[in-house]
Amino acid sequence: MHEQKIPLIRLAKRDSMEPWKVWCIRGSSFLAAILLGALIFLLMGNNPIAAYGTILSGSLGKKTAIRQTVKLAIPLLGTALAIAPCFKMRFWNIGAEGQITAGAMAASYFALFWYDKLPAPLLLLVMGVAGAAAGGLWALIPAFFKARWNTNETLFTLMMNYIIIGIVKWLQGGPWEGRPGSQMIPMFDSAAVLPKIFGVHCGWIIVLVMTVLMYIYMRHTKHGYEIAVIGESENTARYAGMNVGRIIMRTMFLSGGICGVVGFIVASGANGTLYDGVAAGVGFTAITVAWLAQLNPFAMIGISGLLAVLEKGADTLQTRMAVPASISDIITGIFLFCMLGCEFFINYRMIFRGKHKEVA
Amino acid sequence: MESFHAIELRHITKRFGKVVANDSIDLTLDRGEILSLLGENGSGKTTLMNMLAGIYFPDEGEILVGGKPVSIRSPKDAFDHGIGMIHQHFKLVNVFTAAENIALGLSGGGKLDRKAIAVKVQEISDRYGFGIDPNKKVYDMSVSEKQTVEIVKVLYRGADILILDEPTAVLTPQETDRLFGILRAMKADGKAIVIITHKLHEVMALSDKVAVLRKGKYIGTVKTSETNPQALTDMMVGRSVTLNIDRPMPVDPTPRLEIQGLTCLDAEGVKKLDNVSFTAMGGEILGIAGIAGSGQRELLESIAGLYPVASGSIHYTPVGADKAVELVGKPPMEIKKAGVAMAFVPEDRLGMGLVGGMGMTGNMMLRSWRKGKGVFVNRKDPNALALEVKERLEVVTPSVDFPVRRLSGGNVQKVLVGREIASSPTVLMSAYAVRGLDINTSYTIYNLMTEQKMKGVAVIYVGEDLDVLLELCDRILVLCGGQVSGIVDARTVTKEEVGLLMTRVGGGKEDVPHA
Numbered sequence: 001m002h003e004q005k006i007p008l009i010r011l012a013k014r015d016s017m018e019p020w021k022v023w024c025i026r027g028s029s030f031l032a033a034i035l036l037g038a039l040i041f042l043l044m045g046n047n048p049i050a051a052y053g054t055i056l057s058g059s060l061g062k063k064t065a066i067r068q069t070v071k072l073a074i075p076l077l078g079t080a081l082a083i084a085p086c087f088k089m090r091f092w093n094i095g096a097e098g099q100i101t102a103g104a105m106a107a108s109y110f111a112l113f114w115y116d117k118l119p120a121p122l123l124l125l126v127m128g129v130a131g132a133a134a135g136g137l138w139a140l141i142p143a144f145f146k147a148r149w150n151t152n153e154t155l156f157t158l159m160m161n162y163i164i165i166g167i168v169k170w171l172q173g174g175p176w177e178g179r180p181g182s183q184m185i186p187m188f189d190s191a192a193v194l195p196k197i198f199g200v201h202c203g204w205i206i207v208l209v210m211t212v213l214m215y216i217y218m219r220h221t222k223h224g225y226e227i228a229v230i231g232e233s234e235n236t237a238r239y240a241g242m243n244v245g246r247i248i249m250r251t252m253f254l255s256g257g258i259c260g261v262v263g264f265i266v267a268s269g270a271n272g273t274l275y276d277g278v279a280a281g282v283g284f285t286a287i288t289v290a291w292l293a294q295l296n297p298f299a300m301i302g303i304s305g306l307l308a309v310l311e312k313g314a315d316t317l318q319t320r321m322a323v324p325a326s327i328s329d330i331i332t333g334i335f336l337f338c339m340l341g342c343e344f345f346i347n348y349r350m351i352f353r354g355k356h357k358e359v360a
Numbered sequence: 361m362e363s364f365h366a367i368e369l370r371h372i373t374k375r376f377g378k379v380v381a382n383d384s385i386d387l388t389l390d391r392g393e394i395l396s397l398l399g400e401n402g403s404g405k406t407t408l409m410n411m412l413a414g415i416y417f418p419d420e421g422e423i424l425v426g427g428k429p430v431s432i433r434s435p436k437d438a439f440d441h442g443i444g445m446i447h448q449h450f451k452l453v454n455v456f457t458a459a460e461n462i463a464l465g466l467s468g469g470g471k472l473d474r475k476a477i478a479v480k481v482q483e484i485s486d487r488y489g490f491g492i493d494p495n496k497k498v499y500d501m502s503v504s505e506k507q508t509v510e511i512v513k514v515l516y517r518g519a520d521i522l523i524l525d526e527p528t529a530v531l532t533p534q535e536t537d538r539l540f541g542i543l544r545a546m547k548a549d550g551k552a553i554v555i556i557t558h559k560l561h562e563v564m565a566l567s568d569k570v571a572v573l574r575k576g577k578y579i580g581t582v583k584t585s586e587t588n589p590q591a592l593t594d595m596m597v598g599r600s601v602t603l604n605i606d607r608p609m610p611v612d613p614t615p616r617l618e619i620q621g622l623t624c625l626d627a628e629g630v631k632k633l634d635n636v637s638f639t640a641m642g643g644e645i646l647g648i649a650g651i652a653g654s655g656q657r658e659l660l661e662s663i664a665g666l667y668p669v670a671s672g673s674i675h676y677t678p679v680g681a682d683k684a685v686e687l688v689g690k691p692p693m694e695i696k697k698a699g700v701a702m703a704f705v706p707e708d709r710l711g712m713g714l715v716g717g718m719g720m721t722g723n724m725m726l727r728s729w730r731k732g733k734g735v736f737v738n739r740k741d742p743n744a745l746a747l748e749v750k751e752r753l754e755v756v757t758p759s760v761d762f763p764v765r766r767l768s769g770g771n772v773q774k775v776l777v778g779r780e781i782a783s784s785p786t787v788l789m790s791a792y793a794v795r796g797l798d799i800n801t802s803y804t805i806y807n808l809m810t811e812q813k814m815k816g817v818a819v820i821y822v823g824e825d826l827d828v829l830l831e832l833c834d835r836i837l838v839l840c841g842g843q844v845s846g847i848v849d850a851r852t853v854t855k856e857e858v859g860l861l862m863t864r865v866g867g868g869k870e871d872v873p874h875a
Contacts, residue, residue: 012376220736220737221735221736221737222729222730222735222736222737223735224737225722225725225729225737226729228715228717228718228722229715229718229726232715232716232717232718233714233715233716236713236714236715236726238666238692239664239666239692239702239713239726240726240727240729241691241692241693241696241730351419
């Protein structure tokens with residue numbers, strides 16, 4: 001053999017892998033993330049064990065901490081559920097941010113101007129429906145252009161975000177402004193605030209129910225089947241007699257609608273008011289959640305929970321151990337990098353020079 | 361032993377995951393020799409050749425070029441050893457001339473000496489009788505000319521070992537003869553040539569030696585002069601196979617589909633079908649011949665309601681009815697329900713008609729997903745159908761839920777054709793149903809078509825292999841540039857006559873030269 005000329009590392013696509021091996025790789029990548037994070041803490045001059053302890057106790061140690069964490073996880077999970085059908089269809093909806101904002105805005109209208117005209121339960125219902133409709137319609141615009149003229153949905157949905165956020169900014173400083181000059185919309189009346197169950201606003205029940213429904217929708221309904229076929233091949237869908245444009249619009253309406261409900265939950269449950277940062281980047285983080293969960297709704301519960309723990313924990317860390325604010329982003333980044341990176345080792349194997357054994 | 365072999369492979373093994381694509385293969389190739397590499401689909405022919413071309417790297421074994429062990433890590437390494445491969449799909453830049461395409465990607469400083477290249481290209485072209493114009497743009501070229509450019513490109517880079525992967529799949533009989541002439545000239549010039557093909561008569565006509573692979577294993581090499589198609593098939597399949605297509609006379613053919621003056625335009629307004637008229641009969645196989653891209657796809661799609669019709673009519677007479685219905689303007693779903701089925705196998709096999717990521721069950725659902733009330737899909741019936749198709753057509757798959765993308769080409773096509781037949785159509789259209797399939801599977805498909813014909817189905821069969829069209833069909837419609845250039849009786853027409861019709865609209869009898 002001519003060892004010197006054989007490449008050092010070669011990559012080969014894997015055929016398939018036993019599930020336990022896949023989980024071993026995922027587990028070790030998680031471990032790698034913890035170790036890398038520990039290294040960062042060491043460099044910052046902190047005790048890594050104490051730091052991780054603070055993250056855990058800060059996010060899960062006390063009842064109030066758990067409530068805070070759940071509150072962070074709710075919009076993440078809801079939005080990940082919303083974009084799952086779009087991504088399954090290979091329609092890159094990165095406008096969840098805007099759809100959330102649109103939903104929050106519509107719900108806020110009723111919260112601000114109808115709170116004394118309707119009984120509380122009905123008011124909340126109207127707010128939810130209005131949020132869903134507004135989010136759905138906001139998402140329908142790029143979908144319509146895609147279906148009609150095949151415009152690029154990635155750019156289109158992204159730019160729609162800035163428009164709606166701009167509109168809310170204008171409302172904030174203009175027609176809906178509370179105390180003149182405050183640049184703020186007043187807090188909602190208590191009738192327009194989601195009731196609490198186990199100390200957290202009942203949005204968590206709504207998203208858990210949606211998780212189950214989304215799973216059934218994607219797996220067992222005709223709509224779910226259509227979405228899966230279009231995602232694989234539009235030509236095949238056309239061949240099977242599917243109206244691709246209509247399905248794209250319908251799916252985007254649904255996706256935007258769920259985002260709108262998330263917007264309603266955040267405005268009514270978590271914030272009690274509306275402001276331009278209502279989506280708070282959730283629309284983008286949810287993309288990561290959806291991909292990491294491989295579009296499986298139940299896996300999204302775990303992933304969004306994990307991200308919420310990291311975020312809340314790092315927050316506590318910042319106040320208690322006086323580490324810079326950016327540490328939270330760094331730690332989250334390391335975890336995402338390792339978890340996404342491990343998919344590479346699941347899909348490919350590496351062959352080292354001289355050896356003919358596969359290395360997992 | 362004489363001098364060194366041009367190429368010698370020793371115990372070459374290549375695995376993809378658990379699949380052993382090549383299992384310890386030995387092979388030799390000499391200069392001044394044409395070797396046919398024969399094998400069923402998935403037998404590892406292309407994998408083996410890709411290792412010579414530097415696309416894959418063997419897991420075990422060694423490659424000797426001119427007696428010296430070499431390691432080929434990239435297509436560039438392959439060229440450095442004088443090995444060039446002509447792939448099935450051309451890799452040319454449309455807006456460049458032949459000479460520019462040939463010079464593309466060559467090293468040699470930033471300056472491009474177009475004149476020198478053109479001179480050298482002309483020189484190669486004259487030596488082997490290619491007859492190409494170095495300054496012609498690729499978009500002006502026919503398929504055969506493009507292929508010639510690919511060959512010249514390889515020769516220009518100094519290759520003296522040529523590998524051609526199914527080069528005749530896209531050529532007319534006349535063009536194939538020309539290609540063979542060129543290959544023989546190159547052989548006389550001392551080049552070593554490997555040709556991968558499925559067509560046995562080509563193997564017999566062209567090659568000196570035939571190497572046979574079966575399921576990744578090397579079966580043996582025989583001299584062409586000492587073998588025959590039947591013996592080669594037996595080697596390939598591993599058991600005796602009958603190579604005859606049974607062609608019973610049509611029983612009581614009745615008009616099923618009457619097409620009058622069908623004209624279709626593409627998005628740019630170019631005529632893809634030009635005043636096409638014919639009648640497809642129930643109980644008969646109507647073959648459609650033509651060079652790739654002559655309007656076959658548009659014809660089938662317009663009948664199925666998937667391609668817009670500019671003018672003309674498609675009258676369909678359902679079984680038992682005496683009044684015809686107009687199909688033009690009807691949505692695809694309705695046409696399908698009326699009993700018109702289409703199994704179109706595109707170049708990539710999966711692009712249309714199948715969903716690669718789904719299993720057989722999911723793909724069977726493509727026909728039935730809308731059935732039943734309510735919002736939920738019915739998975740039970742498609743599952744039963746998948747099991748039935750799997751059984752009847754001997755589809756090799758670990759389970760009916762295994763993604764069809766990961767099945768071999770032949771099995772993918774069985775799923776597609778099996779599904780369309782299972783819907784018990786009255787008109788069955790199939791395009792390239794045996795594209796790239798091995799002999800054994802192809803004959804299974806031919807028999808299925810004949811079976812349908814005997815059931816009274818109007819079968820429309822778009823094919824690439826003229827020999828098969830002549831053996832299988834009752835009548836053959838020849839398309840040329842979107843026009844019907846002739847409808848002939850498959851039992852009496854000759855291959856050469858069909859070949860001429862393929863290239864010339866209205867090519868009358870007087871133009872047909874000696875057979």
